[in-house]
Amino acid sequence: MPPPPPPPPPPPLLLLILLLVMQIVGGGVRLASAAATPPGQLHSRNDTGTRNSAANSSIGVLLLSASSDQVVIDNGLLQVAISLPGGDVTGVQYNGLDNVLDVLNDDDNRGYWDVVWNLPGHDIIFDRVHGATYEIVSESSDQIEISFSRMWNISTNDIFVPMNIDKRYIFRSGCSGFYSYAIFNRPEGWPDIEMDQVRIVYKLREEKFHYMALSDDRQRFMPTARDRSTGLALAYPEAVLLTNPEDQEFRGEVDDKYQYSIENQYNRVHGWICDNPPTGFWMITPSDEFKTAGPVKQDLTSHVGPITLSMFVSTHYAGKEVGIKFSNVEAWSKVFGPVFVYLNSASPEDGSSSLWEDAKRQMYEEVNIWPYDFTACDDFPTAEQRGSVVGQLIVHDGYVSEQDMYGASAYVGLAAPGPAGSWQRENKGYQFWTRANKMGLFEIEKVRAGDYNLYAWVPGFIGDYKYDTNITITPGCSINLGTLVYKPPRHGPTLWEIGIPDRTAAEFFVPSPYPTLMNDLYTNNRKNRFRQYGLWDRYVDLYQEHDLIFTVGTDNYRKDWFYAQVTRNAGNTTYRATTFQIVFELEQVNDMSTYYLQLALASAMESDLQVRFNNASVEPAHFSTGAIGQDNAIARHGIHGLYWLYGIEVPSFQLHGGTNTIYLTQASAKNPFQGVMYDYIRLEGPPEA
Structure with missing residues (x-):
């Protein structure tokens, strides 16, 4: 040829x-x-x-x-x-x-x-x-x-x-x-x-673009803007029940642009397809270094309009x-x-x-080919003008393993200097993230020159890691940090745990949507089931007489822990606070010792989470987060928002041998979207000698 x-x-x-x-x-x-x-x-x-x-x-x-x-x-x-x-x-x-x-x-x-x-x-x-x-x-x-x-x-x-x-x-x-x-x-x-x-x-x-694609398992023919205009507005303007669509296959479905959100780390390509003539229009984002709040921040992509x-x-x-x-x-x-x-x-x-x-x-x-070498912007450095950082992250938790563990699949990133975990709220600079391999080895490439802190978090462990020293990237540099050791928050042995510490509530029970309020894109897509509309209202259907009670050792959090602690709809546009109970057994309690409750939240929306031990009515509560959260992830089908971690001291006198109950009350209750999603809960015993 x-x-x-x-x-x-x-x-x-x-x-x-x-x-x-x-x-x-x-x-x-x-x-x-x-x-x-x-x-x-x-x-x-x-x-x-x-x-x-x-x-x-x-x-x-x-x-x-x-x-x-x-x-x-x-x-x-x-x-x-x-x-x-x-x-x-x-x-x-x-x-x-x-x-x-x-x-x-x-x-x-x-x-x-x-x-x-x-x-x-x-x-x-x-x-x-x-x-x-x-x-x-x-x-x-x-x-x-x-x-x-x-x-x-x-x-x-x-x-x-x-x-x-x-x-x-x-x-x-x-x-x-x-x-x-x-x-x-x-x-x-x-x-x-x-x-x-x-x-x-x-x-x-x-009239041309009818098919939307976000990922291999999130693509379909879509309703139109005219279908939305003739539909019924639901609990907020973005969510519309399609009552009279031009294509009757969409009748009875819900469309909401927030159902099509994607985390920054996965938001690389999305768009629309015209079938006559076959034509695609795509938004390609080669890097998320210029976006705010890190790799797991979620945002809008494409939605009905058609809009990209x-x-x-x-x-x-x-x-x-x-x-x-x-x-x-x-x-x-x-x-x-x-x-x-x-x-x-x-x-x-x-x-x-x-x-x-x-x-x-x-x-x-x-x-x-990122970063591009063909821009005419003095403040967009090419690959040769950037640097890199390599290392290995090890996890040390003696209550899990006597030997150090690899930081497998850890998120490791460079962001503006600040406290541990500050990257998820950072918004003015650039961030550069990678995933470690199964041995905790990582390489962060193509980093702009500047001063950074190195941050990390490891799926399977709570808390945030931060490297002690600021890192200065210069053009062409390659910095080897060697072996870094992360010691997750820990005070004593695990007595019991609920969930998986992965910063989402995806492992908990996500109910089926109302048959009349479904988006067919997610009907047979279990991993994205949480994106269906109105799941917050299913709580009252499932817990009509009393709030959730979870018994450690008997119940299964995948089936028996509702994915979000929401308010209770009391009718007439009024809502009540809800209290989840965790019931567990202790053979004995070590007097004059301190236990710890590690409480990790995957989301919070205008919430005040109060924690009480064996006394549901004590005032003030033994612990309270105070007013936290504005992420609105419950209403926007997000399964997580910002991450919150609380290490709560539990004096031994608040516990006793036999049956104990922890009361988790989300006390703010003015609307259906207030509430929290849990990431992980763990009760730790006193430190071992």
Whole structure:
């Protein structure tokens, strides 16, 4: 087979001059594009790093034309129109579709960036980020990067977030998609603000895109926005019962965008498929280093609209604790992205089924070449400008094993300096995480230069590890930390335990949903059963006469421990506190000794968890968390939010030989979504001599 022809030579100087003049004067001349890709072909990367049509390896130069209100980039595979000077993506022409975006929406409501922010103590402001100036940052025959920036000044104090924002797009010749990122910065002296959301939104054509894919086991044909508009709103606006859908197969189902959330660590590719012609629109996120709150933070992805998101900052599944707060004495800057909007197509014979597999393949390619070496941003370091850290994590818990244990599958990461576990609330810097292998060996690669702490947590053990010394990453460095030893919180031998310390409530009993309130995506998907709507209301159905009572040694937490301690619906929009009981036996109690209750929570929402030992009515309670939690994971089908760990001293006089009862009361009860999810509970005896 002969080798593919070389790329064409750079355009003549005269053509470049003509193009520059067109941009300056805002002429409406449209240059002819390079040979377009025939419809129905998947695209693959060749050995030069560009993507070619499988049918035609000829790639023309990038072509750009500008008028008074838009710029259009044609790279031989697709054409993208972007508004001037706002920088909103108004059109994407691909695979015979004149625009994959929703043409019924206004131009600034198709593909855009937005920010949710507020002045402290004031109402939130929804800021659709429009650029004020347009600039070609870099340009060659095979790549162009364009910028749409907005500089803040005091006159826009109550309209725009006090932040300089530079939105950028990168187009590469023969590349079946485009890259997007933004540079946020603010100097000292600007107003105190809170910034709770930064994201990109793409709204697709509803009559074309009907199939959504999030993972191998989370994909299906979806209802439409019109179906939602004719449905019945449920306990909150995002959840809608479909009562009169165009496709009657969806009748009686619930649709809720929070049912499609994904943890940052797994949020690599998601999107929508059009079946005529077979076309995919995908959001690919090669790294989560620029996202907030660490690898297990959950966030929105794609949902009915059809809409595809890239979430960089949000308070979902965590609350205001992970919103970014700025004071007027701090300067700050951060690069969000780049992320890759990928479009693919398939032959009519292959149909749409191959598009998801191709999107995954492309995702792996983007991950492998991260960090990109083709951005024109001085604050986006290449691989050569980054460093790495290696080591081995060992767990020492003499009450589990006399020998040290490997930190198998440990989460190990670098984040801004702070106390142990602070990474899950960190929101201004960059985070870099990996998973250790079965021997606890880890390598954190491609880390930006800077000062960090190394954090870790190990599934199967409670608590957080933090390396004692700050770690400074310099360009090209490779730091070997050797063997690190984590000693999980422990005071004595395990007398009994409930659950698995993995920071989720997934191992507990998740009930079946109401037959009339189901999402069929999860009907036969047991591991995602918790994503069904209305499970909090099943508690009263299962515990009509009294609250949950769990007997250690007899009951099985997988069947007998309800996944969330929620409020009790008392009717007439009133709710009551609930009390879980743990009943256990002690042959004898060591006088003048201290026992410990290790209490790990996977989630908390406006809760006050009170703990009492053998006295259900003692006041004050023997222990109380006080008011904690804003993660709203119960309502948003999250199975976990932020992690909370409490080591509670239990003096021996609070226990006795024979039958004992621990009362766990979630005392806050104003609505159905208040409550906690437990991760793990363990009673420890006094230390052994």
